[in-house]
Amino acid sequence: MGKVSLPLVQVICAITWCLFAAGPIFGFAALKPILIDQGVYAELCPHANIPTSLGTSTNVQVLKEVETGPCTAQDLKLNFMFTVGAGTTNIIALAVGYVLDVHGPRICGFIGSAFLTLGTLSLALSANIRTFDPYLAGYTLFAIGGPFVFISSFQLANSFPKKSGTILALLTGAFDSSSALFFFYRLFYQNWTPNLTLEKFFTGYLIVPAFILLCQIFIMPKESYKTLGAVEKLEVEGLDMDGNLPAGEDGSRIIPDETERQSLLSNPSSGIRPVLSANSRRKSVWENYVEAKLEKKTRGIFGAMHGRSASEQIKSPWFMLMLMFVVICMLRINYFVATVRSQEEYLLDDAALALKVNAIFDVALPLGGIISIPFIGMVLDHCSTLTALLIVSSISILIGFLGLIPSLVLNLLGIFLLVAYRPFYYTVVSDYCAKVFGFDTFGTVYGLLMCLSGVCNMGQSLLDNLTHTTFQMNPTPVNSILVTLTVIASSVLVYFTYWQSKVREEKMLVLQQASETTGNSPDTNLDQSGQYGSV
Template identity: 30%
Template sequence: MSFAPADLALQDQQYTAAYKVSNLRKGAQVTTVVLAYWLASGIMFGFAAFKLILVAEGVYYNLCDDQAESAQSLFTGVDDHTPCDKQDATEPHLCHCVHHNQHLMSTRWPCSRPLRSTGLWIASCPFIAIGSLLIGQSFLIPRFDGYVACNMLLGLGGTFLFVPSFQLANAFPKHSGLVAVIITGGFNASSSVFLFYRIAYEAFDGSLSPEIFFFGYIIVPILILVAEVSIIPSYAYHTTAQLEAKIEKASDQIRDIHISDGDISDSNELIRVRSTRSDRRKAKLDKLEEIAGDTEYREARIRAEEERQETSGIWGILYGISAHRQILTPWYILILLLIVLQIIRINYFITTISSQYRYILGSEEASTINHFFNTALPMGGVLSTPLISLILNNLSVPITFRLLTGFTVAIGVFNCAGYITVITFIIFRPLYYSAISDYTTKVFRFATFSRIYRTLICFSGLVSFTQTGLNTLIYSPLGGDPTPVNTVLSAIGIVIGITLTAFVLLKSREGAREQTEREQSQQEQQRLIFGGNKGYSIGI
């Protein structure tokens, strides 16, 4: 399993040589990134747990028609208060704004730059700090409504923190895949921050108020800032391809001979000088091979990558085509439709799970399922990451999308089944996100990956505000019944999923057939060339 993030547009920038940095320091860098991811990169994905505290604290209870009834339940246990429809429809809008903001900002140029080369970690700190101050003030001063702004700032800070740091996988080239999995696990675990706070909130009977939590949370951006200036590398580590070029250069014995050798008249001195150069070159080669692997290891890695490309069935099918032409192909249009639909579905489920199951199953069972979901969501993201890597590296793209479509069908069919739906969703969510980036890499290749992926995320961010309309639809014409919306979203998702899967399968078979025909043609040419010489000899 390997991971070699690269953006061809950034080849002229400075890089950090991994072989010049100790393993202890690189390990500390990876650990720091994972902790930062866990604490700040995506805490708003734990909105389902945070929403219980919002309700218990009476946020937006003034929207309810019967405010007295809502006020009676303030500052009691998180399960003792049922929000009114207007309150229940308004609070998810906080999360929708975060998702919208994160998707749009992750498409901008600065967010794609590696590590400290643009000071992105430093840029994330004020956003997180100001967002924490605003939300703390909002809880402290009821008339001050800074919830939307602060949530957007927290989401923006998490985006600046998250996007560039995957370059750190190149710190350990031989284990880059494992490092990428660990970093991804840190992001998936970030939704547990609000879960742990909710547990503490309940344990202290609400005395650990949100303003205390968020004012204390300001320590997180401070620690991130300290880590940025003290341990995070100033520039991204060399990619695997760049290390290969350095190894090839260090293996060239001709480099032991310089033009200046002609100025040395003593043959013994010339031998000594060249020997010194050779020793330095070999020492550098040893250090490079120590982190990148020896010749046998690198050849095995190349063979494994070739097998993975062949397994995918569609590797580089749009390679060499400009980005604007790629966007006009069914490869892009179909995946865009799937992303837009699934982003709406995933975010809608996360933000409304409590209200959905409260309508379908009743308050008591809905509360139990919601607690299970809040705990299982971060755990599922972390535990499923290694399995997802195995799936994407060993299954073809058509099979992967069959699997995604199967999950979509299961979530639609078992929507009223409670725990079955939650477990299926928890497995589906990280697999979906990973499969989309994997598809984009394999189909569009690295030359246009950055632009293609950003446009996909941008479009999905633009449509994320439609979730507010879905909430309004459910609480007004549908009387709180989520079934029609879930049914429609599931049906559209199944249609798009089947269409995309069928298209990819058809194209992969066409590609395999063309590859077979090319190989047969080459074999026929070789047979004619070598077979035509039979019976002929050259006389001397």
């Protein structure tokens, strides 16, 4: 039996902790009934509605969920806990990128483990904490710790360059599946171990941050961190940050045909036109070949803002329009996760049926990320950036319309589409950022995009309040507004991308014709003023 390599062990460890710690806060729909059963925030309700058996850590009576639900104040406070957590996990993305680039993945892992430990202790000792809100604090600390331990794992894609896509897919799948943590907790709590209180569950969970800490000390790589841009470039192009083949590669993965590969190496300028960008760095043969292919496949989108400073990129319509789209989509996703059961209760007018839909959603959410991985890869490998944006926009709009119809079948269809759409949406956004803005500024631009959308996501509490008070638990008005905004944001983004692709294709055609006339290679680099200039 062959010896197991250390890099393989490192990848297995990272996938394991991502399964338990990367994003469990998104399993809120499964955790919420347990929080209600154990009397979390029950003091906000009229005393007549608070069972005397609730609120203790040793004697918890499991209530019939169909018969007993939270009052408005309690429901809003629980949903606010998720809103803050979901917003924080995106806001912290920018800080995670900074720590990774400056201090490396091990420090990032230590920080993540520390936040997870503090969050776990806050929830485990919640019954005895009076000086602050232990539930809100604990959930927020979980939301901070998750991105630190998840994003710092991306560098492991460099361990096996030929399998970098597979490793990133496994890590992403583990992140999506981590929401199942609270689903299994609920399953055991309601069916076999009703005495598995928050105190007992989270005391046992302390083994997870301890495992992460030990892995960082004894197993994980100690060398300097490869930036997020480097990982993204390896995933998109199959090349390192210098545009060269990773160690152990012979170019067969990029150019399978040996004759074409040898022809390229012997005559680097043959049939290759550099990408239209502002990047003044002279590129390698492999880089020119790969990026020319990508520029053609994306219909001119690849390289649109490459070589520009981060500040220029952030001020551009490319960033602003994507930010508008991401904010709306994230609001819709997280609003549904927090309110799925109450929405279904109103639409279906059946509490028992809504409970079943909630249970189906709890199972479907972690499975969605795994099942959709092949579909995501197929779309990104075979479709242009414009087509990918059109698909993700169309699915988003369809999900929105299905959520407006009081039909069990259509609501379930919307849920199944949502759980598959969620990881697809995040992947398309990161792919867009890499191809449009480039890899040198990827960590800053993508981190800021997630951070700003996380800040705007705090507006979810306002939507929740409107639903509970102004609209008397009717989710249709809020969902109608969100769907309308989705149509507007996605239409403008898709049209702008289409328009720019046509403009850039025309420019490349003019340059190619000029080069054929003069017999020289086209000079497609842009200077910082946006005009064409020499290298």
